[in-house]
Amino acid sequence: MKKLNKGFFEEVYRIVSKIPEGSVMTYGMIATMLGNPSAARIVGYAMNSAPLELNLPCHRVVNKEGRMAPGNIFGGEEKQRELLEKEGVIFRDNGCINMELYLFSWNA
DNA sequence: CGAATGACAATCT
DNA sequence: TAGATTGCCATTC
Numbered sequence: 001m002k003k004l005n006k007g008f009f010e011e012v013y014r015i016v017s018k019i020p021e022g023s024v025m026t027y028g029m030i031a032t033m034l035g036n037p038s039a040a041r042i043v044g045y046a047m048n049s050a051p052l053e054l055n056l057p058c059h060r061v062v063n064k065e066g067r068m069a070p071g072n073i074f075g076g077e078e079k080q081r082e083l084l085e086k087e088g089v090i091f092r093d094n095g096c097i098n099m100e101l102y103l104f105s106w107n108a
Numbered sequence: 109c110g111a112a113t114g115a116c117a118a119t120c121t
Numbered sequence: 122t123a124g125a126t127t128g129c130c131a132t133t134c
Contacts, residue, residue, distance in 0.1 A: 006131080006132070007131095008130090008131060008132085009131085009132080026116090027115080027116050027117085028116065028117065031116085031129095031130090036129085036130065036131085037117095037129095038116095038117080038128080038129045038130065039116090039129070039130050039131065040116040040117060040129085040130090041113095041114055041115090041116050041117085041128095041129070041130065041131085042114085042116090042129090042130055042131045042132080043115085043116080044114060044115040044116055045113075045114045045115080045116095045130095045131070045132065045133095046114095046115095046131090046132090047114095047115055048113095048114065048115060049114095049132080049133090050115095058115080061115080062115095063115080063116060063117080064116075064117065064118095068115075069115030069116090070115065071115095072115095073115055074115090
């Protein structure tokens, strides 16, 4: 669980760590960046194995709905919501993020 | 090498 | 609308 230098994972970590505060990224989007638009699961899997030492802003990584995973990951999706809100991300009433507004534009 | 896993996505019921 | 199912692809055992 230490040699996570597996191209794909590494790229995921790199991209995620590049997400500026107040912005969010979707798994499918990251996967597309890596060249595999269908590898969204791999991104999630990478997060699952993501070393906390990297301080990856995984809370800025959300699914297409603008929502976060199951809820038993970081300590509760609600906790994530608070974190993101604190960074300036406004959530909708349904608990989803305004992706159109907060989606991080990687390709300048 | 083969089977299992996974924090998604899209489709179907 | 919400829940369940399948597909996809890389990593792990």
